[in-house]
Amino acid sequence: MAGVRIHRRRRYHWPELQLNIWILVALSSSAICLGIFAWFMTVQNELHLDIPWIFPYMVVSGALGIFFVILILVLAAQRFLLPGIIIVGSFILFVLWLTGLVETSLQLYGVVADVDSNCRNYITEWGHPQGDNVYSMAWLTEDTICNCWKTAFAFELVNTIFYVWMIVMSWQVNRDIYR
Secondary structure, eight states: OOOOOOOOOOOOOOOHHHHHHHHHHHHHHHHHHHHHHHHHOOOOOHHOOOOHHHHHHHHHHHHHHHHHHHHHHHHHTTTTTOOOHHHHHHEEEEEEEHHHHHHHHHHHHOOOOHHHHHHIIIIIIIIOOOSSSHHHHHHHHHHHHHHHHHHHHHHHHHHHHHHHHHHHHHHHHHHHTTO
């Protein structure tokens, strides 16, 4: 009998509840940011304004986040969810989301002509216009834009933290801590 090799594939034990929570939050955060920045791009196009680089950047980051979650679901269904793949993908997306978070925070809370101070000037201090007129519609649109900026910032922060969590969880799965 010449050398017969038995090849056994290592099994990784993922914490199901943590993984499911991560998938739900990462998927919803990515979809929300993708939708907000796609809507921002649409508004900029309708107003014939230049589109800042952060808008398409975050649309692509959101789409990549959704694709990564779908990839995780497919790999998990095939029982081929390897920690190395998740660590690399999570690190890449962490860097992308951190970059978007930094730029969004600069636009939202920056030094000159930031979105937050404009929102305070034109939304909070003006007060809510009454009646069925163009001023009420303009106020509602501006208020929606301000709230979308704050929502995008919050979900970018959550997604950035969750990608760090996924890196740590994948490293722990690789070390068999969840056995």
